[in-house]
Amino acid sequence: MARESELRDSYDVVVIGAGPAGSCAAWRAALEGCSVLLLEKDLEIGAPVRCAEGISARAVHAFIGVPPPEMVSAKISRVRFTSPDGATATLMHEIDSYVLDRKAFDKALAARAVSAGAVVLTGSRALSMKQHGCGWEVAVDIDGARHTVHAKGVVGADGIESRVGRWAGLKTHTPLEEMESCYQYRLSGVEVDQHVVEIVFGSGIAPSGYAWIFPKGEDTANVGLGIKRHAAPVQITAKDYLDRWIEERFPGAGSLGEFAGGVPISVTLPLISADGLVLAGDAAHQVNPLSGAGISSGMRGGWLAGGVLAGQVTRCDTSAKALRRYDESWRSLLGRLHENHYRVAQVIFDTTDSQFNSLARELASLPEEKRTLYAAVSRAVRSRPSLLLQLAGYFRNWWSSDSGRGYPESPPQ
Amino acid sequence: MKCLGERCDRCGVCTAVCPFDAVIVDESGVTFLDDCTQCDLCAQACPTGAIVQDLSGAA
Numbered sequence: 001m002a003r004e005s006e007l008r009d010s011y012d013v014v015v016i017g018a019g020p021a022g023s024c025a026a027w028r029a030a031l032e033g034c035s036v037l038l039l040e041k042d043l044e045i046g047a048p049v050r051c052a053e054g055i056s057a058r059a060v061h062a063f064i065g066v067p068p069p070e071m072v073s074a075k076i077s078r079v080r081f082t083s084p085d086g087a088t089a090t091l092m093h094e095i096d097s098y099v100l101d102r103k104a105f106d107k108a109l110a111a112r113a114v115s116a117g118a119v120v121l122t123g124s125r126a127l128s129m130k131q132h133g134c135g136w137e138v139a140v141d142i143d144g145a146r147h148t149v150h151a152k153g154v155v156g157a158d159g160i161e162s163r164v165g166r167w168a169g170l171k172t173h174t175p176l177e178e179m180e181s182c183y184q185y186r187l188s189g190v191e192v193d194q195h196v197v198e199i200v201f202g203s204g205i206a207p208s209g210y211a212w213i214f215p216k217g218e219d220t221a222n223v224g225l226g227i228k229r230h231a232a233p234v235q236i237t238a239k240d241y242l243d244r245w246i247e248e249r250f251p252g253a254g255s256l257g258e259f260a261g262g263v264p265i266s267v268t269l270p271l272i273s274a275d276g277l278v279l280a281g282d283a284a285h286q287v288n289p290l291s292g293a294g295i296s297s298g299m300r301g302g303w304l305a306g307g308v309l310a311g312q313v314t315r316c317d318t319s320a321k322a323l324r325r326y327d328e329s330w331r332s333l334l335g336r337l338h339e340n341h342y343r344v345a346q347v348i349f350d351t352t353d354s355q356f357n358s359l360a361r362e363l364a365s366l367p368e369e370k371r372t373l374y375a376a377v378s379r380a381v382r383s384r385p386s387l388l389l390q391l392a393g394y395f396r397n398w399w400s401s402d403s404g405r406g407y408p409e410s411p412p413q
Numbered sequence: 414m415k416c417l418g419e420r421c422d423r424c425g426v427c428t429a430v431c432p433f434d435a436v437i438v439d440e441s442g443v444t445f446l447d448d449c450t451q452c453d454l455c456a457q458a459c460p461t462g463a464i465v466q467d468l469s470g471a472a
Contacts, residue, residue, distance in 0.1 A: 041439075050424060159425060160426065160428075160429040161428035161429045161438060162429075163428070163434065163437075166434050173430060173431055173432050173434070174429045175430070176430050176454050176457060179426065179429065179458050181426060181458055181459070181460040182460055183460045229457045229458060234457060235462075237459065237460055237461055238460035238461075239460055239461045239462070240462075259424065260422035260426065260459075260460035260461050261424045261426065261460065262424065262425070262426035262429055262430075262460070264429070
């Protein structure tokens with residue numbers, strides 16, 4: 001139940017969307033002393049889960065410390081690549097990561113924002129915005145009743161379908177050629193190594209994308225894939241591809257849930273700020289365009305957005321010019337790295353099945369202790385010099401793009 | 414365009430790829446606004462094939 005009785009007429013900062021990016025923005029802005037309203041359109045924060053739920057342990061620890069056991073479905077130490085013809089290569093590098101329970105994790109982040117002083121309302125959908133003074137009037141549907149709140153600054157953290165940015169005149173739509181159309185099942189009755197994340201390539205499995213298996217504890221896993229429309233016959237959907245592959249790979253598995261979704265495989269939007277407004281998370285296209293991972297980059301985007309916006313609210317200058325600092329800070333934090341990753345991702349999408357097959361086979365032929373990034377890279381370079389130089393970066397960065405930048409210095413209290 | 418409700422998961426991919434801000438997804442499902450140009454991008458991006466051309470002539 002949304003508690004609209006708590007609603008005031010005006011806030012320093014209104015955050016639209018209570019995913020990881022929005023909650024971190026609200027949390028940071030509240031810590032900086034702003035009055036903050038955090039709006040979530042769904043009735044429950046964290047649901048529905050549209051995510052494979054993988055994240056580096058470092059990112060979780062930086063924001064909330066060591067997570068309670070019920071928030072972690074599986075602890076991941078290895079990543080395994082599977083080529084189109086089924087050859088596998090498990091890299092020896094430890095990748096200290098979690099598969100989260102997003103329903104619990106997202107609530108924990110929102111709870112941090114509340115502890116810092118933010119007001120959170122669920123079942124509350126932003127309907128429109130118009131400029132008012134140097135801020136915004138935000139119209140909100142709360143449990144079916146229309147309210148208007150004034151904000152000195154707005155954070156648009158409303159996901160891939162972001163309309164908040166469009167209301168402020170930003171071009172937020174994702175070109176079709178950059179949209180990875182995804183489908184995922186939570187499967188039970190699957191035998192998977194609960195410490196390994198598996199990534200599967202193949203034009204017949206997930207054209208211009210990949211399939212993933214993220215363990216979720218006991219005999220369950222998040223099993224999904226993403227495809228690019230241009231690479232697949234128009235009548236075959238992402239769900240069709242997934243159904244076909246699961247029948248082959250996990251016959252007899254049961255579905256505990258399923259969802260559709262999309263991941264913008266693109267660089268960050270050219271402009272993620274406007275007068276009195278900043279965008280964060282998927283709304284700003286802050287997902288890592290190589291791995292498709294978006295939780296930790298969204299959290300860092302939100303944390304940065306909340307900090308910059310709060311600072312400008314305090315200085316009574318939320319002009320587009322002043323908020324451009326957010327664009328610049330984001331670009332040096334992760335935006336430029338994502339531009340590099342995007343270029344590598346284009347190479348991956350151009351890699352043929354036979355190239356993936358031979359690379360996986362070469363890697364698998366090595367003793368495990370020699371199955372390093374270096375080995376992957378050197379073999380790749382030999383077979384296709386131009387490809388492999390870039391693949392090197394691909395393997396290195398697959399999970400390790402988490403350099404630790406952009407996190408709080410210690411978990412904020 | 415029209416949305417076949419039973420296939421729709423309300424994931425918002427249609428809204429995300431619409432260059433005209435003409436597709437809205439909410440609790441009641443998918444709504445196509447007058448700005449829709451029938452460009453078909455939403456139908457192509459939909460992960461479940463829930464969106465099809467509306468041959469009755471309306472947007």
